[in-house]
Amino acid sequence: MTAAAQTRPILTVQGLNAHIAGQQVVEDVSFTVPATGITALLGRNGVGKTSTIKAIIGLIERTGAVELDGERIEKEPTFKIIRSGVGYVPEDREVFSKLTVAENLRLAERDAAPRRQLVEELFPDLLARSGQMAGTLSGGQQQMVSLARALLNTNKILLVDEPTKGLAPKIVAEVAETLAEAAKTVPILLVEQNLHVVRQLAGGAVVVSGGRVVHTGNALEFLDDAELTQQLLGVSTEPAAGKTAAKGAAL
Template sequence: MSLLSLNQVSAFYGPSQALFDVNFSVAEGEVVALMGRNGMGKSTTIKVICRMLQHRGGTVMFAGNDVARSPSHKVARMGVGLVPEGRRCFSDLTVYENLIAAARKGAWDFAAVAELFPRLLERRGQAAGTLSGGEQQMLAIGRALMTNPKLLLLDEATEGLAPVVRQEIWQAISKLKAQTGLAIVVVDKSLQELRGVADTAVILEKGTSVWNGAFAELSADVTDRFLGI
């Protein structure tokens, strides 16, 4: 049984349609790469899953529940953890305060997050707004993990970061895959890094899912056609 499934999902921003026909599923413990060129609907799909944007057609099911009428805070409590594009940490709060702001009981507590990202332990009492971009991204991931989700959504988690920090983030994602049963959806452009963690791939083109399958089966023809690589 799928933990998350989207079936023929459409969505709009006002009168403008952004998603036309999005279909994919995520099993428990599976890592799915959500891919596509800029403006093809990846972040919009993430917003629909988190209920920050309501879909008008199709169905979105999470953990056996139709979430069409569920507000975003309820879906978060159901087990959807979001690391949004742009990080969006609480700049005036300390690292520790950011992490406990939405924490829920479970395996992911401050000690577990600090083990995954030791730099956050070093910066525990520092205001989030004074952290580097990479440290803020680690904080955003740690904050989502401390909600103890069943599904983690990473929207462009390595965009704009220095190569060494990007590598730290990818290593953390690999650890999450290897050591936990967490399902993960990763929005990213780096085929090389995705190849090391993703089980399956979904490609969006103009708001429609145009390819869905095992990541290992992604061919050069497909990536040239839909990703411009």
């Protein structure tokens, strides 16, 4: 964390606002993502984490300043932002269900020399299923396709939105492992509800509430502070009490 803080951040978000259908979903959000390791973007359900990610790459209308590796990108269209070196793994995976696995991957290739070999090594399962329609894959396999699409290219940053959502524990572990592996070469901004995964992976943490950033700091320190976690995420980090607390927060 301290080492990362000394170098220039890879991504700087300053005063980001975003609207969907006239409703403000991101309000004056500011944070930075260091150039190494995994930074977790945390918060309760519906506080604007996904919207923040989408606003960064221009999938929803936004104002404010976004700087990627020293370049301002907030005025650029989505495809140019992605091409300048962003890998995006969306919530709910969003694979093209009527395209084959191979087509899904080919569509994502934007480098002159995409790292097909790496992807094949990471996800041997996909190679075997390359002719299958992506819509017929299991959730875990679709997540592999979605991750593979981002890992095919050389990126300055990966934006990964809830990669373990709805997956079986075994697959969750696999996904976490993949992310840890990827993080050795590329910084990641990770939205994740599963706090075990966050503990396992994240260095820094940015906590959002009501569309605003309410806390930034070290992820482990944050999660160890039970009171603060309870207050900002509505969950206790103690597994036993976790469920009831989450329910209380939802109501």
